Amino acid sequence: MEKIVIQTKDKSKLDLVKSMLEAMRIDFKVVTDQVVSKENPSPSRDPYFDNPKNIENILEGVKQAQSGKVVKLSKDKRKKMLGL
Template identity: 40%
Template sequence: MKSIEIQTDNKEIIEAFKKLAEAFNVKFTEKEDLTKAPNPSPSNDPYFENPGVLKGIKRGIEDSKAGRVVKLTREEREKLLGL
């Protein structure tokens, strides 16, 4: 079995795809946009309900976009982790 994921905010496109799937007797499921959900975790993991966790994640994304990152080689990571 194969699946296709379609991402759009255009309701007309969504309805057209739903009609097409129904016409071909194809099963489909709709998923909520997790970026707008109070808990961005697909499994509703309570870890992501903590505002401090979300703040840290957003700060990390901003740091990465701004180039404030340190890249480690595999050997450096293993040494830091004691592996």
């Protein structure tokens, strides 16, 4: 499967392209810039990173960490939570 990425800040042009694709009965999906611009970052090409939802969850976690919404666990608490 091939992908075509269309970038424009002009919503009317984007709407026109969508209308043309619909008229030609070509399936398409709209994704955010984050998902489109990120290739699989895994050196081993782990398929986990091909799932856009997983990437969104990771990016959300990064935002939370940057805003201080984190809970730090001691080594002992981590072991206890993991049953080690």
